[in-house]
Amino acid sequence: MTLLGHRKAPAPGPPPGAPPDRARRGFGGRIRDLGLGIRFAAAGGREGWVRTLLTGLGVGLGVALLFFAASVPQVIDARSERVSARTTPNAMSEAWVRPSDTTLVWIDAGTEYRGDTVGGQLxxxxxxxxxxxxxxxxxPGPGAMVVSPALRDLLGSPDGALLKERLGHRVVGTIADEGLLGPxxxxxxxxxxxxTPAMGGNRTAGYGSDDAREPLHPLLVVLVVMICVVLLVPVAIFIATAVRFGGDRRDRRLAALRLVGxxxxxxxxxxxxxxxxxxxxGLVVGLGVFLAARPLAGGVQLWNLSAFPADLVPVPALATLIVLSVxxxxxxxTLVALRSVAIEPLGVVRNIRPRRRRLWWRLLMPLAGIAVLAMIGTVREGNVADPxxxxxxxxLVLVGLTTLLPWLVEAVVSLLRGGPVPWQLAARRLQLSSGSATxxxxxxxxxxxGAIxxxxxFAGMHEDFLRPTGQDPTRANITVSASAGDGKLAQRMIDDFRGTKGVTAVIGTVESYVTRPGAVGPYEIQPTTTLTIGTCATLRELAALPSCRDGDAFVSHIRGQKEGNDWVDETARPGKPVDLNTRSVDDGSKPVRWTLPASARTVEARTDPVGREIDGIFATPGALDPRRMPLASTTATLRVDDRVPDAEEYVRNTAARLDPTMRVRTVKDVERDKQYASVQTGLLIGGTATVALIAASMLVSQIEQLRERKRLLSVLVAFGTRRxxxxxSVLWQTAVPVVLGTALAVAGGLTLGAVLLHMIAKQVTDPWIFLPFAGTGVAVILxxxxxxxxxxxxxxxPEGLRSE
Structure with a gap:
């Protein structure tokens, strides 16, 4: 007792498991707690490392896609800058450019090849x-050309033989990246x-245009906002899911820490x-995946769009937001997930029957989202749509579905009883713990x-962005037009197309403007009309002719247009001359006179295969030789045999031989708005990337769940359970949440779609539109x-029973 009395007795400490004094812990203690968790994740043995790597991979895949999404504005801006850099000023300003040592004449010479656009200029x-x-x-000099790397490769391959024949120039150089919209x-x-300008060329003193872009249609604003939400919300959900990988094993480790105080x-x-x-x-992994995939972006082309790797740079503000928010x-x-788990020193209270999930608060979020959309009002053209x-x-609606899904799965699996052994194993597993499967x-x-x-x-606003052309593809497939030329070229054009492989019929017209002869002053408006020359078979496609033979001429009127028909009659006077050499100003050129035959009859125009109604003077070659028309242009309407491979390419090659600047168009009954088409293309590209991320992340999640049950599976096999x-049983554990999740997705998607259609004043056009998307979701999960x-x-x- 005396010896002990010489020493100071220690202060009594807290019992095991008692909480430490909050005042002593302070901010530094909280930081040390976080550091201890980081040490467990970084040096927790093989099991800890596997869990950490799975979490990093799952988060990294989502972060990589977020980085790509954050790069889209930069890609769009870079593409717009390249478009502006190689655009010449508009035609009005070019008209005032005088030829000099620093000017050039250019003309568009683009074409198409097997569905791909080939741009070009002469x-x-x-x-x-x-x-x-x-x-x-x-x-490049005459007969030479510089090409993009992709065009160079195509021309050098067997697949590009027809295109090489069409272009006809030798390749002498390659266009650098700054002159291309994509690799x-x-x-x-x-x-x-x-x-020359007389042949349709445009003179310019330089490249580069600052023309403002057309503002986006209000309906397309709504559509673009929805695309961004639908593509990025699943990514955020997968990141949140990846953080909870290995939750059961982590909770058991935390219970051991509770035991030590x-x-x-x-x-x-x-x-x-x-x-x-x-x-x-995960941020590091995501950045690594982004940097590794970035150089490969140039070789990826989705729906005729590609991007240079140098343009894939995340917007700094968005990149900072990603780095901080993840x-x-x-x-x-993690903290929210731990609120539903009681971690005690002697174990994790997870194996008892948990309290049933409540429904009322899970309905608040989607209902609030529907209310917000309903309060926006109707979005129409001319309004400003607030994104x-x-x-x-x-x-709110889409995230609300994720809160409803756990309740739905729990409510349904609690009713499952009986059945085969695999079904019972799956049902019991879902009844005990449906959270990970959900x-x-x-x-x-x-x-x-979101896709529904x-x-x-898209279906509701589809008609708003389709413009009927009035063309009839059943009467013709292709139209070819030359913006400049003479009568000789026009006649040759008709003859050559008739001899082109795959062409079954040609409707060729030579067209020009003619005026009533008289003094032509710079500002004097002369009676003017069109003169169209064609065979009797051709003219019957353009007007209702009572009879026709070579040498006849007609005056065409359009029904219901009295004022226009009177203007035609001011020029087209049977037995009176017209001037074939029409000029807008007096340039000293001599008139070319032709007398309209006195026998010319008045006929009614009919719609031609490309949707036009043509008035004016109609003449057969016997009445007027096309070679007499100095300013003639030609349009050939062709019908090709679809059974002939590359029939359209043979037509384009013939057109290029005649004149590289000829425009070849496919006859279509409707034409889609370019902005609408670009938005739809963006959805396809983003949807492809999102589905790929979903598949990869789900695979990582599935493997992690199997690792969680590795010991249980080994025990069952050791006791004789057939593999x-x-x-x-694993398939049924996946199938039940899949079916319920798909049903919830269909209900939520149809509801959200109906609210959005009401917002843009459209109607539901197809109530079964959800079937392809539901099938895609099920297919991905399977x-x-x-x-x-x-x-x-x-x-x-059995080796799975071993433990460290």
């Missing part, structure tokens, strides 16, 4: 220092020594530290619901489940 310099197009170091663009510049708050901070490390690792979201998701409430309402399909549920709503919008029984079978088979071994 160039003729006026002097020794002409302006250079972007990406071109030196203008896969087909484009060329060819030299010419005959091109940590309190609940400290335990949660340690878990937050683990999640923070996984999220940061770790914060990871910590928040923020539209995005907020759609996000999280695995929540992303696809949101994606399918988007497609309903096929376990495989079927594909992922099938891909997880090999690792499942390896896990069902």
């Amino acid at each position: 160039l003729r310099p006026d002097g020794a220092r002409p302006p250079l197009p972007p990406g071109v170091a030196k203008l 896969e663009e087909l484009f060329y510049y060819a030299g010419s020594d005959t091109l 940590t309190d609940i708050a400290m335990t949660r901070r340690i878990a937050a530290g683990e999640a923070l490390f996984g999220a940061v690792l 770790p914060v979201a990871a910590v928040a998701v 923020y409430p539209i995005a907020a309402g759609a996000i 999280r695995a399909v929540s992303g696809i549920t949101v994606a399918v619901a 709503a988007l497609q309903m919008m 096929s029984t376990l495989v079927w 594909l992922v489940t099938a891909a997880s079978m090999p690792p499942l088979w390896r896990m069902m071994r």
Whole structure:
């Protein structure tokens, strides 16, 4: 007792498991708790590393797609700058450009080849220092051309033989990246020594235009906002799901920490530290995937669009938001998940029957989203569509579906009873813990619901962006027009197309403007009309002729247009002359007179195969030789045999031999708005990337869940359970949430789509539009489940009972 009395007695410490003094912990203690969690994630043995790597991979895939999404504005801006850089000023300003040593004459010489657009220009310099197009170091001479790398490769391959024959120039150089819209663009510049403004060329002193872009249609604003929401919300859900990989094993480790004295708050901070490390690792992995995939972007072409790797740079503000929000979201998701788990020193209270999920608060979020969209009002052309409430309402509805899915799965699986052994194993597993299975399909549920709503919008506004052309594809397939030329070219054009392979019929017309002879002053308006020359068979396609033979002429009127018909009659006077050499100003050229036969009859015009009604003078070649018309232009309407391979390409080659600037068009009964088509293309590209991310993330999630049950599977196999029984049980565990998630997605998508259609004042056109998307969602999940079978088979071994 005396010896002990010489020593100071230690202060009594807290009992095991008691919470440490909050005052002593302070801010530094909380930081140390986070650091301890990071140490567990970084140095927690093989099991800890596997869980951390799976989390980093799952988060990284989502982050990589977010980085690509954040690069889209930069890609669009770079593409717009390239378009402006190689655009010449408009025709009005070019008309005032005088030829000089620093000007050139150009004309568009683009074409199509097997469905792909091939852009191009013919160039003729006026002097020794002409302006250079972007990406071109030196203008090609006559008979030569500089081409894009993709066009060079195509021309050098057997598939490009017809195109090589059409272009006809030798390749002398390559266009640099700054002169192209994308690495896969087909484009060329060819030299010419005959091109003049009189042949349709345009003179310019330089490249570059600052013309403002056309503002986006209000309905397309709604559509673009919905596309962004539908593509990015599943990514955010998958990131939140990846943070919770290995949750059961983590909770057991936290229970051990509770046994050595940590309190609940400290335990949660340690878990937050683990999640923070996984999220940061995911950011690194995502950045690595982004940087690794970025150089490959130039070789990827989706729906005729591609991007240069140098343009794939995330917008700094969006990149900062991603870097900050992902770790914060990871910590928040972890803390929210731990609120439903009681981690005690002697174990995790997870194996007892949990309290049933409540429905009322899960309905608040989607109902709030519908209310927000309903309050926006009707969006019509001419209005300004505010994207923020539209995005907020759609996000609330889609995220609300993820909160409804766990309740739906729990409510349904609680009713499952009996059945085969695999079914009973699957049902019991879902009854005990349906959370992990639900999280695995929540992303696809949101994606399918959003896709259904988007497609309903597309179908509803489809007619608004289709313009009837009035053309009749049953009467003709292709039209070819030459903007300049003479009668000789016109006649040759008709003859050559008749001899082209695959062409079964040609309707060729030679057209020009004619005036009533008289004094022509610079500002005097003379009676003017069109003169169309064609065979009797051709003219019957243009007007209702009572009879026709070579040498006849007619005066064509359009029904219901009395004023226009009177103007035609001012020029087309039977027995009186007209001037074939029509000029807008007095340039000293001599008139070319032709007398309209006195026998010319008045006929009524009919719609031609390309949707036009032509009035004016109609004449057969016997009445007027086309070669007498100095300013004639020609339009040939062709019908080709679809059974002849590359029939359209043979037509384009014939046109190029006649005149490289001829325009060849396919006859269509409707024409789609370009903005609408570009938005639809963006949806296809983004949807493809999102589905790929969904499949990859679901596969990682499925493998992680199997690892969680590795010991259980090994025990069942050791006791004699057939492996096929376990495989079927895993399939049923996936199938039940899939079916329920798909049903919820269909209901949510149809509801959201109906609200959006009401907002844009459209009607539901197809109530069964959800079937393809529901099938796609089921197919993706079944594909992922099938891909997880090999690792499942390896896990069902007795060796799985070993433990470190």
